[in-house]
Amino acid sequence: MSALPLIAPRPPDRSRAARPPARWQRLDGAVAVAAALLLAAGCGTALWQRQWPLLLTMLGVSVLLGVLAVRSRRQARRWQQDLQRAHAATDALAEQQQRAAAVHSEDAQIHRALDVSRTAMMIADNDHVIRYVNRSVVALLRNQQASLREAFPDFDVDTLVGSSIHRFHVNPDRIRGILNTLQQVHHGRVRIGPVHFAQVVTPVFDEHGQRLGFAVEWHDRTAELQLETAVADIVAAAAKGDLDRRLPSAEGTASFLDGLTGGINQLLQSVGGTVGEVRRVLAALARGDLDQRMHGQFDGAFAAMQRDANATAEQLTAMVTRIQQCTGAITQAAGEIASGNSDLSERTERQAAHLEETAASMEELTSTVRQNAEHARQASALAHGAQDVAGRGSAVVGQVVTTMEAIQIASRRIGDITGVIDGIAFQT
Numbered sequence: 001m002s003a004l005p006l007i008a009p010r011p012p013d014r015s016r017a018a019r020p021p022a023r024w025q026r027l028d029g030a031v032a033v034a035a036a037l038l039l040a041a042g043c044g045t046a047l048w049q050r051q052w053p054l055l056l057t058m059l060g061v062s063v064l065l066g067v068l069a070v071r072s073r074r075q076a077r078r079w080q081q082d083l084q085r086a087h088a089a090t091d092a093l094a095e096q097q098q099r100a101a102a103v104h105s106e107d108a109q110i111h112r113a114l115d116v117s118r119t120a121m122m123i124a125d126n127d128h129v130i131r132y133v134n135r136s137v138v139a140l141l142r143n144q145q146a147s148l149r150e151a152f153p154d155f156d157v158d159t160l161v162g163s164s165i166h167r168f169h170v171n172p173d174r175i176r177g178i179l180n181t182l183q184q185v186h187h188g189r190v191r192i193g194p195v196h197f198a199q200v201v202t203p204v205f206d207e208h209g210q211r212l213g214f215a216v217e218w219h220d221r222t223a224e225l226q227l228e229t230a231v232a233d234i235v236a237a238a239a240k241g242d243l244d245r246r247l248p249s250a251e252g253t254a255s256f257l258d259g260l261t262g263g264i265n266q267l268l269q270s271v272g273g274t275v276g277e278v279r280r281v282l283a284a285l286a287r288g289d290l291d292q293r294m295h296g297q298f299d300g301a302f303a304a305m306q307r308d309a310n311a312t313a314e315q316l317t318a319m320v321t322r323i324q325q326c327t328g329a330i331t332q333a334a335g336e337i338a339s340g341n342s343d344l345s346e347r348t349e350r351q352a353a354h355l356e357e358t359a360a361s362m363e364e365l366t367s368t369v370r371q372n373a374e375h376a377r378q379a380s381a382l383a384h385g386a387q388d389v390a391g392r393g394s395a396v397v398g399q400v401v402t403t404m405e406a407i408q409i410a411s412r413r414i415g416d417i418t419g420v421i422d423g424i425a426f427q428t
Helices: 022-049 052-116 135-143 145-151 172-180 222-239 255-286 300-385 390-427
Strands: 120-125 130-133 186-192 195-205 211-220
Touching: 120 135, 135 145, 135 211, 145 186, 195 222, 222 255, 255 300, 300 390
Parallel strands: none
Antiparallel strands: 120 130, 120 211, 186 195, 195 211
């Protein structure tokens, strides 16, 4: 709390109260001098004229004046004491007024500080009667007055001071029991219809430990709890893949709530935008469009996701290109194989014709061999049948030799035919 200058009355000069006023001292001196002069003149006259009665009178007057002087000094001392007491009382009153002014000034400063405080404050006495409300609590309750009247139809924020603090509770007896035994700070929550309040109740004690009352801080948590519910719904939806929902604006609430709302919406926007780009690229790949890429400015993990997605698309494009190239090569090779098969078919047909010719030749050879065998059997019969025809046998042997040579020639032809068949089988 800032200290404001206080204007206090100037304290009286205590040294003045400790001595008689100067005019009294001068009066006492003048009276003493005048009395002394009169007495001296009277006594001198009486002695000179030998008027003894006058001398006695002068002496009596001197005694009387002495007595009066003594009494005057006593009275002056009493007046001085009374004056000192009066000055002391005046000083005490001035100090009391100064302290009261200081207390009043401090109270005024505290009152002004509480009035402009952004914390909603309410002060109640030990009987639970509201004695003070600052502007913040009035504004807070006035803002929720319509909702509060749903539970308390006679609620009026302008009549708070002087009313019971229990008017905000459905069960006042329970709250009264808590406050009557409260020795330390108490945190509580109050729900009135759709409105949620948080309260911090602090008991106030004097220097003797006697409770004087309570200071109550009010916090409107309605918007905060609504935001908590909305955030829970948004998070649940996001966990299920719904990234299109957003939190409503929190303007007019606490700055941290507004910042939290904006931050969550920005997070959803960033994640949703990144996922949307990934979905777009994947959908294009599914349609066979390999030219689509993730575009935009991304940071952190989203930038890594962008690089990976684009790299995947590039790799897939390169793979498809290589597959297309391989397919072309396979097609060309298949064409060459088809051409080779056509040539092979032609060669096979020619070889088949050669085989037919070879088969015919082998049939001829078989017939020749059969004939030769028959001839040999006949020759053997003739050789064994008659030796008389030995001479003729020599000629027959010559024929046999000739026949064997023919057989040898036929065998060579069979070997050639067998080689041709092996070549055809190897080509097939």
